[in-house]
Amino acid sequence: MSVIGIDKEKCSNCKQCIPECGRGYFYVNENGEVVFNESLNTCNICGHCIAICPEDAIITKNLNDVETFPGIDSPETIVDYDKIYKLIRAKRSIRRYKAKKVPQELIEKVFKAMRYAPSASNARKWRYLILSNPEKIEALSDEIVKTNYAYMGFQSGEQALKYFKSIGRSIFYKAPHVIILYYRTVEKNATMIGFRANDAGIALTYGMLAAESLGLGTCWIGMVQGAVPMNREILDILDIKGMVLGAFTLGYPAVKYRRTVPRPPLKIKGLD
Ligand SMILES: Cc1cc2nc3c(=O)[nH]c(=O)nc-3n(C[C@H](O)[C@H](O)[C@H](O)COP(=O)(O)O)c2cc1C
Ligand code: SF4
Ligand code: SF4
Numbered sequence: 001m002s003v004i005g006i007d008k009e010k011c012s013n014c015k016q017c018i019p020e021c022g023r024g025y026f027y028v029n030e031n032g033e034v035v036f037n038e039s040l041n042t043c044n045i046c047g048h049c050i051a052i053c054p055e056d057a058i059i060t061k062n063l064n065d066v067e068t069f070p071g072i073d074s075p076e077t078i079v080d081y082d083k084i085y086k087l088i089r090a091k092r093s094i095r096r097y098k099a100k101k102v103p104q105e106l107i108e109k110v111f112k113a114m115r116y117a118p119s120a121s122n123a124r125k126w127r128y129l130i131l132s133n134p135e136k137i138e139a140l141s142d143e144i145v146k147t148n149y150a151y152m153g154f155q156s157g158e159q160a161l162k163y164f165k166s167i168g169r170s171i172f173y174k175a176p177h178v179i180i181l182y183y184r185t186v187e188k189n190a191t192m193i194g195f196r197a198n199d200a201g202i203a204l205t206y207g208m209l210a211a212e213s214l215g216l217g218t219c220w221i222g223m224v225q226g227a228v229p230m231n232r233e234i235l236d237i238l239d240i241k242g243m244v245l246g247a248f249t250l251g252y253p254a255v256k257y258r259r260t261v262p263r264p265p266l267k268i269k270g271l272d
Contacts, residue, residue, distance in 0.1 A: 001062045003043055003050070005036045010057035017058070020048040044122040087212055089260045094217030097175045097251035101132065106214050107177065110250065113210030117203035120195035126203055129180040129240060136237075137178055140224075141170040143234055147227040171223050175249030179207065180224060184242040200245035208248055217253035220246065 003025070006017075013034050017026040023042045026049065029035045050058045050066055060066075071078040111128065119125070131137050145164050146157030154160035164170070172178050181200045187193045208218040224247035228234050235241060 001045060002060065003036075003045065003047075003058055003063070004061050005038065005059045006034065007057045007059050010055045012055050012057075014054060016052045016054065017049040020052045022046070022048075025049070046122055087209065090257070091209065091212045092217070092257055092261070093219040094175075094249070094251070094253045094255065095173045095219055096254040097173060097217065097249070098254045099174070099176070100252050101176045102216060102250060102252070106216065107250070109214060110179070110207045110211050110216070114203045114207040117199070117206040119199040119203070123195075123199070125183050125185070125196065126199060127182050127184060127240070127242075129182065129238060131178045131180070131238075132176060134174075134176075137172050137175075138170060140178070140234070140237055141172050143231065143237055144171055144223050144227040147231040147234070148223050151223075151226065171221055172249050173219065175219075175251040177250040178221070178224075178247055179204075179250055180238065180240075180244055180247040182238075182240055182242050182244045186243045196243075197245055204246045204248055211250060215252070216250060218248045218250055220248045222246075 006026075011034060013032075015026075015028070015034055018028070018034065020026075023040060023044070025037050025040055025043060026034055027037060045063070047063075047066070050060065050063070107130065114126070114128070131140065141164075142161055145152075145160050149155070149157045149160035152160055154163065181204055183196055187196055204220065208220070211218045224234075225244045228244045235244075238244075
């Protein structure tokens with residue numbers, strides 16, 4: 001997947017791609033023509049050259065999901081502030097779900113929204129796993145409860161699990177689906193660990209907001225990422241390798257809220 005050049009038949013030499021490319025791929029040659037520097041190898045497929053070109057003249061290899069639609073040049077006309085603000089305020093972490101699977105088509109829409117989240121250096125290292133088998137979700141919950149017992153104030157894993165079973169609770173609230181974000185590589189450098197965590201948070205938030213707009217409910221379940229470093233057997237249950245940096249439940253909410261919840265004001269320096 002890459003940007004590989006300019007289609008000279010289409011290019012109008014408008015020069016708009018030049019300032020858009022942070023990596024300096026486009027320049028004017030001695031004949032006054034905009035050209036693509038093939039000797040560079042630093043393109044991070046940000047796609048800005050593709051997005052700006054009025055002639056659709058950027059040649060790409062294996063990049064086939066570029067779209068255009070009304071509002072692409074003025075996103076505020078697609079969803080105005082009032083609508084997005086209300087969606088954010090109406091969104092709750094859902095802890096009661098209907099016993100009803102989400103159709104594949106809607107699940108795919110949630111993933112599609114996460115595909116277009118930003119990530120540090122456009123690294124896009126996320127990998128996803130979706131669990132939809134109730135027994136597997138229950139088994140995962142049990143293992144995580146046993147692992148996280150101290151965090152929840154229990155004396156042992158067995159005691160924690162016994163309590164959860166006695167009240168019929170799962171850390172996934174009996175949601176029909178759990179989406180897990182993981183990385184194959186375990187980062188060692190503090191900056192990279194931070195970037196991967198940021199990438200995960202943003203991608204999952206995109207997914208959760210998309211789910212909200214589809215009439216679905218979600219809840220981030222931090223206990224998954226918290227348990228994995230303490231108990232690597234959880235990775236065996238999931239049949240994945242690496243590190244988990246986020247998970248959320250997905251399903252139809254069995255609750256309808258009537259008003260927003262209160263939140264303390266933000267602490268903001270420099271705003272009068
Ligand atoms: C990183 C993170 C981890 C979370 N972990 C859990 C969790 O393990 N279980 C849970 O029920 N909620 C979890 N939540 C949901 C928060 O408790 C919830 O967002 C917060 O109470 C605010 O409620 P609201 O999302 O309904 O506005 C988590 C949220 C975040 C952002
Ligand atoms: S995709 Fe981004 S980095 Fe690559 S050539 Fe285009 S503008 Fe430059
Ligand atoms: S933006 Fe497109 S049309 Fe304009 S110079 Fe670059 S490649 Fe050519």
